[in-house]
Amino acid sequence: MKTPTPKIKIGFMGLRPSRFGIRGFAVPNEADELVPIPGIEFTALADINAESGQAAKELFGFKRAYTDYREMLKNEDLDAVVITLPTSLHKQATLDCLAANVHVLCDKPPANDYEEMLEIAAAVERSDKQYMFIRQSRFSAVAQATRQRIQSGELGDVYAGETKWIRTRGAQVRGDTWRTNKSKGGGVLIDLGIHGLDLLWYCMGNPVPVEVSASETPAFKQFAPDPEQYTADDNFFFWIRFENDAIIQGSFAFGMNQVGPKGWKKPELDYSDEWQVNQICGTQGGIDIVGGKLITGSSTDFELSQLPVDPALEGINPMITQAKHFVECIQQNKKPQNSIEQAVQLMKMLSALSKSAEMKRTIRLDELLTSTEN
Ligand SMILES: NC(=O)c1ccc[n+]([C@@H]2O[C@H](COP(=O)([O-])OP(=O)(O)OC[C@H]3O[C@@H](n4cnc5c(N)ncnc54)[C@H](O)[C@@H]3O)[C@@H](O)[C@H]2O)c1
Structure with a gap:
């Protein structure tokens, strides 16, 4: 019998319980509950606002919530992270994720400017991880x-x-x-x-x-x-x-x-x-x-x-x-x-x-x- 592919353990950084909150990773079922897309599990999230992070954890069904994303990267065995932090944090968060050996999907814009993007590209080149930034209109x-x-x-x-x-x-x-x-x-x-x-x-x-x-x-x-x-x-x-x-x-x-x-x-x-x-x-x-x-x-x-x-x-x-x-x-x-x-x-x-x-x-x-x- 074929062994099922293990689910990808996903973490989110900066996740508000809002209509943009889940970035396409969950779809509503008939009972209007948000269900993860196939092949993933919502493992952990980190949001500096503890109350909002807790609300997002419950709304989307994450296992654990942190207030410091570095703690999340240290404690969790994540495969991938989706970064939806405010724009000025995108570059550093991306570099931290790649250093922690996880795949990255970062919201747009990927960085403040071209020079920051070159730093990210160099880190992607050094890693064997997938990197994408969100440009949903293409899809x-x-x-x-x-x-x-x-x-x-x-x-x-x-x-x-x-x-x-x-x-x-x-x-x-x-x-x-x-x-x-x-x-x-x-x-x-x-x-x-x-x-x-x-x-x-x-x-x-x-x-x-x-x-x-x-x-x-x-x-x-x-x-x-x-x-x-x-x-x-x-x-x-x-x-x-x-x-x-x-x-x-x-x-x-x-x-x-x-x-x-x-x-x-x-x-x-x-x-x-x-x-x-x-x-x-x-x-x-x-x-x-x-x-x-x-x-x-x-x-x-x-x-x-x-x-x-x-x-x-x-x-x-x-x-x-x-x-x-x-x-x-x-x-x-x-x-x-x-x-x-x-x-x-x-x-x-x-x-x-x-x-x-x-x-x-x-x-x-x-x-x-x-x-x-x-
Ligand atoms: N792709 C799209 O169409 C689309 C739509 C909306 C927003 N965005 C992007 O999403 C990003 C976030 O936008 P927003 O309006 O949700 O911003 P926001 O200021 O509301 O922040 C998002 C979340 O990050 C949390 N946060 C802030 N600093 C943090 C930190 N140091 N550590 C952990 N959590 C922290 C906040 O508490 C909040 O819950 C922006 O870069 C924006 O460009 C993309």
């Missing part, structure tokens, strides 16, 4: 279908992508959250921009970036309770040129004086409206990823249709698909779809964009530190 049925259509050449030469994530008016100005403080890993580029840029870049086949141009404005600083602490960008606009001459342009805002497509004034939210655009254009066709729409045909005889997707992925939360992929990579020693090389390239683009906005000029990627990425 949606539409994103996977888009990448395949582009790879097959159906859209012709893919020359442009546009990505936007806009919240209208007045978001994120209450209190000193890490999102609006640069030294704590804040800023709309690294918080929301990372999702849109990675999604388009992945679907377009991860072309090599050559140069970037960007502009940033802390437009809502004036409304913050403590403007001194409001040091990060809340509006960010960019343009990236790739080696194959394709470009990606992006606009991201925690708050903007714009009218959104869905309406105006939602007093229950920090912001009035929120919308995303993710579109890719080629010489033979285009895809609207948000709407799941495909444009094909000649200039006089074109068609707009629903993009066909893999039925096995349709309707599945991409966080769950990503969590299953991480488990599969550990079990089968497979290279993750969101590889370390791509993580390094992505962080290089983000750091170049920040530098371009800061220096108010175009930045070539080869002006940044060189690395071993390929």
Whole structure:
């Protein structure tokens, strides 16, 4: 008889009992209880807030809860750790996990900047553990279908992508959250921009970036309770040129004086409206990823249709698909779809964009530190 594969013992670092809390590692059953995805067990969690950690332990069914993640790494025989700590702790927590010989899935962004990402890449290189950071948008049925259509050449030469994530008016100005403080890993580029840029870049086949141009404005600083602490960008606009001459342009805002497509004034939210655009254009066709729409045909005889997707992925939360992929990579020693090389390239683009906005000029990627990425 075949011996069953032992379950992967998973620990979480920084786990709030919230709707984002479990990062796709549990799915609700018919009784609406959260059940771990196949092949894993929720072994332990560590959260500095003991009360919140205890609540998360009970909600998700972990065996033990700690307040110090180093104690968890020391006392538990974990196979893998999911890091959902605040952004400024991601690098150190990742290095601590790799030193403790566990596989790592870290929430986005993986680090504060490109230099920190290079430190992580060097540690991953020294270890024999899997490393991934969370980029769930790649794992949606539409994103996977888009990448395949582009790879097959159906859209012709893919020359442009546009990505936007806009919240209208007045978001994120209450209190000193890490999102609006640069030294704590804040800023709309690294918080929301990372999702849109990675999604388009992945679907377009991860072309090599050559140069970037960007502009940033802390437009809502004036409304913050403590403007001194409001040091990060809340509006960010960019343009990236790739080696194959394709470009990606992006606009991201925690708050903007714009009218959104869905309406105006939602007093229950920090912001009035929120919308995303993710579109890719080629010489033979285009895809609207948000709407799941495909444009094909000649200039006089074109068609707009629903993009066909893999039925096995349709309707599945991409966080769950990503969590299953991480488990599969550990079990089968497979290279993750969101590889370390791509993580390094992505962080290089983000750091170049920040530098371009800061220096108010175009930045070539080869002006940044060189690395071993390929
Ligand atoms: N992938 C996504 O779509 C997505 C969505 C939301 C948040 N995030 C990411 O998740 C991360 C956390 O965001 P958040 O809004 O939940 O942050 P948060 O500030 O609420 O912190 C998360 C948890 O970490 C705990 N914590 C803080 N310092 C700790 C420490 N030193 N040791 C142990 N626990 C500690 C907090 O008590 C809290 O429970 C961020 O990096 C954010 O970018 C990703």
